[in-house]
Amino acid sequence: MSEDILQIKEVKKFFSHSSGVSVKSVDGISFSIKRGETLGLVGESGSGKSTLGRTIVGLYEQTEGKIIFEGRDVSQLTNQEKRDVNRKMQMIFQDPHASLNPRMRVEDIISEGMDGYGFLSGKKRKERVGELLEKVGLRSEHGRRFPHEFSGGQRQRIGIARALAVKPSFIVADEPISALDVSIQAQVVNLLEDLQKEEGLTYLFIAHDLAMVKHISDRIGVMYLGKLMELTDSETIFTKPLHPYTQALLSSVPVTHPNQKGQRERTVLGGDPPSPLHPPTGCPFSTRCPVATAECRDTPPEWREHSPGHWVACHLNNL
């Protein structure tokens, strides 16, 4: 077993709201990621998956909890050490149209990070940018162009090249393919998989497309209203989901072939997720859960290891 590259313990991120109530976007999440692994994070909009990703890379400061990266608690570091950690943790953003500065040339976008760390200069820098562009499937002469000259898929490749430029070991990919067309999604996913092999990268892959998350991830965590509901390897979560929310989520995924219609058992959830401003007192899912009991509505379930490597937060399955 390889070592954990990242451990997060009871991480919370609250935002203050004008009403005086704090919004608990991420409410006590713990997991670890092994070096070279891909952990997928799924959940509906508003479940806090992006906030968690941003908190991990340090774009937000956590309200509570510990983030331990490569064995060091990130909040205890000196500025110098923090710079090093920031370099090793990179992020790929969702919207390829909004995440690249339209007034910068692609080569400057890619090398901005490198310059900040004083990596290379002059001709060497240019060579490295060319190398990176070719690595992500573009051509080195594309460096002179501006972002608007590229399609969505190509821009996402530029975003990936920018993340790779500072030689990271861990990348948070926040919905990197949701804005792309189906035929282009597969291109970008294959690229991410190839880069992982070549560079030995670790991914936290955030998405809502369950089939794609299963495809790319070794393990999958399911989030709901700021909390993790279930976490296990990507095979088990599809074959033996324990949490009623995971089961409902999986059954809402459209079939991949018309002849599967009606063959699957479907639990279509009623209602909408509750507002994070007024979360339910007990289990966050208790308001929509088809099997909720009085206990579920009163006490939040514990996050426990149901069987080796299979974590779940639910009062049921209390075996």
Added chain:
Amino acid sequence: MSALLEVNNLEVFFSVYGGSVQAVRGAAFHVNKGETLALVGESGSGKSVTAQSIIGAMSHKRGTKLNGSILFKGKDVLKMKKRQLYEIRGSEIGFVFQDPMTSLNPTMTIGKQIEEGVTLHQQLSKKEVKKTAIELIRLVGIPDAEQRYHQYPHEFSGGMRQRVIIAIALACKPELIIADEPTTALDVTIQAQILDLLRDIQTKNSTAILLITHDLGVVAESAQRVAVMYAGMIVETGTVEEIFDSPKHPYTWGLLNSVPRLERNERLTPIEGSPPDLFEPPRGCPFVERCKYAMEVCVQHLPPSTAISGDHRVLCWLLDERANRDIGERGEQIV
């Protein structure tokens, strides 16, 4: 079965600086009474422009040129005057938009917004109109209809707003609903609710649905027939089984192969490259640059439409009798 809607050789041009963009280039398909036809394609393939042309939103517009015909119940929408278009919009063709966040008026209660359509097309007393609106709110599965009637869009979640939009589309019991990516902006659990709702309404009122989507899962789930659109052309049409079991066009193969399957985990096969620029569309087949099986003829000439069986039609040179038959049958092996 008679076709409710028949689109023949539809072409839509937009004049832009320096020339014109051909957004739709000879699209042809039909929708039968009471069925769901899914129009599938990538962004920029012309699906939405086609949909908007059907309700006449592209006619009478400066800088836009339309050719071909769109027959709705035998009458050509493209030849209709503005007055006639107002009459069919809403009352005979309902429209469900993609983005539930921006397609409602934020300053009007949802009750009033639903009533708008009802009063425009039906002679009813105020009381009856209100009753109809509340019934519609109930029909689309919004709880507490009486209270909800008085609320504003911002008090509704995305899924609930989409239900309101469906209620508006249903207000006059149209025979055809055009749903332009109705679930794209929604989460999967909500998507399942909305697709179920559309299906229920279809069985209850035997409404035909033209479902525009890029999600093959949604197609497999809801459609009876499929039209695959690429660069402004319908490259393949057929029943949903024909498209999923024996697709014939390389683009359809590519689409089906680039989606991961829950049951299997193998490397994805993307379609390399990107769609052509419709400012200067290619002379021959629009897919030629991305097609693994492209031949000389594909570059030079547009492929003819080949009928495989009754409804299954394909626009591809591989199906010509002079082409290499081995490749033409590759669809089954790949998918």
